[in-house]
Amino acid sequence: MIKYNLTCKCGEMFESWFLSSSEFDSLYKKKLIKCIYCDSSSVKKSIMTPNLSSKSNKITKKNSLEKNVKKQLIEFRKYIEKNCKNVGDNFSREARSIHYDKKTSKGIYGRATPEETSELLEEGIEVTTIPWVDKSEN
Numbered sequence: 519m520i521k522y523n524l525t526c527k528c529g530e531m532f533e534s535w536f537l538s539s540s541e542f543d544s545l546y547k548k549k550l551i552k553c554i555y556c557d558s559s560s561v562k563k564s565i566m567t568p569n570l571s572s573k574s575n576k577i578t579k580k581n582s583l584e585k586n587v588k589k590q591l592i593e594f595r596k597y598i599e600k601n602c603k604n605v606g607d608n609f610s611r612e613a614r615s616i617h618y619d620k621k622t623s624k625g626i627y628g629r630a631t632p633e634e635t636s637e638l639l640e641e642g643i644e645v646t647t648i649p650w651v652d653k654s655e656n
């Protein structure tokens with residue numbers, strides 16, 4: 519089944535179902551497709567616009583959701599930068615020294631490879647990986 523939007527010369531627009539586009543063509547040639555409003559056979563197939571509006575709505579929603587997540591990550595990053603010490607590439611060493619030496623320290627942040635991260639986790643050291651978003655982007 520295929521649905522066509524049909525426009526009549528009277529200006530009305532209506533939808534009609536056909537078995538196939540060739541069925542539509544043959545009915546159309548025989549002038550058997552008639553306007554449901556004025557019974558005229560001067561109807562034209564109009565361009566199909568399948569849910570264009572709802573599709574673009576969805577994209578907009580997705581974009582704004584991504585923006586929100588990013589905004590939150592930027593806030594999170596700002597919070598960490600303000601409250602934690604940046605240890606850069608020494609992250610796993612620093613994390614271990616805090617864990618084993620029971621140093622009272624404020625939180626740290628830095629870079630660690632996925633291997634380092636999983637090693638730390640295996641040793642029972644609590645680490646969290648967060649996506650480090652670029653603040654300069656919008």
Ligand SMILES: [Zn+2]
Binds near residue numbers: 527528529554
């Ligand atoms: Zn009509």
